[in-house]
Amino acid sequence: MTLKTEKYPALYQASLELFADFGYRKTTVEDVAVKLDMTKGNLYFYVKNKKQLYEQTITHALTQWKDHVKKAVDKKSDPVEKFRVMAVSALAYIEKNAPLRQVIIKDPQIFTLSPREDRFAETNQAAMVILKDILKQGVAQKKFYPMDVDQVTAYLFSVYMMFLIKTYVNADQASSKKLFAIALELNLRGLLNHTTDRLTPIV
Amino acid sequence: MTLKTEKYPALYQASLELFADFGYRKTTVEDVAVKLDMTKGNLYFYVKNKKQLYEQTITHALTQWKDHVKKAVDKKSDPVEKFRVMAVSALAYIEKNAPLRQVIIKDPQIFTLSPREDRFAETNQAAMVILKDILKQGVAQKKFYPMDVDQVTAYLFSVYMMFLIKTYVNADQASSKKLFAIALELNLRGLLNHTTDRLTPIV
Amino acid sequence: MTLKTEKYPALYQASLELFADFGYRKTTVEDVAVKLDMTKGNLYFYVKNKKQLYEQTITHALTQWKDHVKKAVDKKSDPVEKFRVMAVSALAYIEKNAPLRQVIIKDPQIFTLSPREDRFAETNQAAMVILKDILKQGVAQKKFYPMDVDQVTAYLFSVYMMFLIKTYVNADQASSKKLFAIALELNLRGLLNHTTDRLTPIV
Amino acid sequence: MTLKTEKYPALYQASLELFADFGYRKTTVEDVAVKLDMTKGNLYFYVKNKKQLYEQTITHALTQWKDHVKKAVDKKSDPVEKFRVMAVSALAYIEKNAPLRQVIIKDPQIFTLSPREDRFAETNQAAMVILKDILKQGVAQKKFYPMDVDQVTAYLFSVYMMFLIKTYVNADQASSKKLFAIALELNLRGLLNHTTDRLTPIV
DNA sequence: GATGAATGAGGGTTCATTCAT
């Protein structure tokens, strides 16, 4: 007999795909159950209610994403390298994970950092830690300029998420990716300690 | 006697505010009717169904936004000036129009340019025309470098919308606005014909 | 077309009969709707939810009962007469109103006077006022002995309700009614002012 | 190894407490299982279904009550004494057994003597036998007047149950107990053959 | 133009009960 624990991976996958295709509202609890070849009633044996099914599913997917990036980052030692790998591996991951992408596009508030209603605060925080550690290391090694690491982390995190999402919202992925490359370079250069010529402020 | 047409402004306003506060799903047709001091039944005299009510409301708001920007742009003659005014006035408008902002945050696919499901294609196209005309003029006057105007338009449009939304999604508006300033300058410089110092290509 | 208001009497009647037959839990909202020849959905146009349907139905029935008793009492002027009429008319009413009887038997906490969860506090209070007024008048006219009217009211109210219910719980109505007669007499005699000696045995 | 039978006492106790707190409907089979540190599935090994669990639980509690009263009564020989002891010990027992009290208050039809749906007929009959034997003895010894023992038994039984319940339904226990004392005296006097003098107060 | 009563199609959730292991 299948253990309860063994069923969650399939459950999250089925759930993610359906939420990706139809969105939270139009996805029925019954839909999920059918996709898993079980009854609605039994699905409630695994999950408290529809809302929690959604949140657990997203959390699961985001966590996997984060772990993947973390693994890639850990292979590098230089903070500049790490920064670049982080950005690139995050992009590569989401590029191949269509359901997660679609879900985020349909519910971009997943990344909302406003404490008021952040349903994925914990996961988002965990993801930011990766970035934060890189920045801290860079600053400690004087490769990055001295900064308020927390603030810069929050800022960069939201900018990257924005890019990652936007990259796949439009059909014109070519130009979006170019933008991504530019932004990556821009930010990296901004972080470096020896920026000889800076842009003049305008506003 | 009130003409049918005279009621639409109030209708769109009430509708926009509710959709802004509760989102499409949680806004009831009844909610809208009550806010307008009319009955559900009567509301259906003005509107075909809930979906169209939503789309008309958004279209109306976007059109007003576009008109406002257009008016500001038309006061300038130099394309560089126009470009800058366009960006700044668009930002200023959305800054003061909280409901529209919230609606966009809750449904960012409003700006999705994918032809598959663009419910606001027409309005978005109209908005892009403003940008496109500026670019065309700039190129004609050799102030902007020669480019594929259509592609650059699409690219810049989505980037701006992205910024405009993002600016208000997070509480950290200060840094977002700084980002906006930087991006504006970056893009303008990229567009100019005689860019003395360019960023080194990365990809 | 039927006015909303005009439908409540039928609604309460159908509802009361069903709750009487099957109890709160086993009575389905659909059952009520079907009995009224309407759809479930439409029933929710008249009533907020099942719980309120129940409470409104009971309140309605209790109020009618109270009004009936009040009308009978008001025809008398002597407090002793009033007391007797009150008891008898209350019994006569419930004797003919089988559904109300059954509902009370199935949910005797309808008369619970504990403030913690009295769902029919208001109605029960209103009913007690009738009794209280009789007692007050009797005391004022020195026909009843001086007493704490509030406490005696509460006491007599619960005793009577107990009798009224019990009278119909058993099949053996004959002896129950006899008990009722005895209790009525006993209480009335207890209330009278000039009880010089002990009550003569009555049974 | 625990025998199946050894588990019933704990089962009935847990069950009674839950039914007392939440009533039949709101008590879940799972609730009972959890309280017993077993699984739902296993509970069904001991009990056929929820309904029977309820009935067995109540029957068990009522039987214990009856046995307690019987034991007290058997210590006396005079029927008048027996009658008094019966009433007082029954009251004392229920006074200390809160769960049983609550269950009865929530489901007063436990004492319904109507043959149509008496789920506890057997137990109720057994309890009545105690009373009936006292009456028979009293009549045989000519201490009680000649009567239709069966009818008087049924009558007195329902009256006492009514009192016992009512005594604990309201917060105002003081006056309820006083009522109980009065009723006891009244009934005893009614039963006696030669009511020459007064009974001494008992409570 | 306006009203409000009516409809109908779900969708989420609970839970008693069963049964293979």
Place this chain on the structure above:
DNA sequence: GATGAATGAACCCTCATTCAT
């Protein structure tokens, strides 16, 4: 004896939409 996964039948409630008046 015990487990826990699975089932299925209800049931409550919401709401967009229609339509006679």
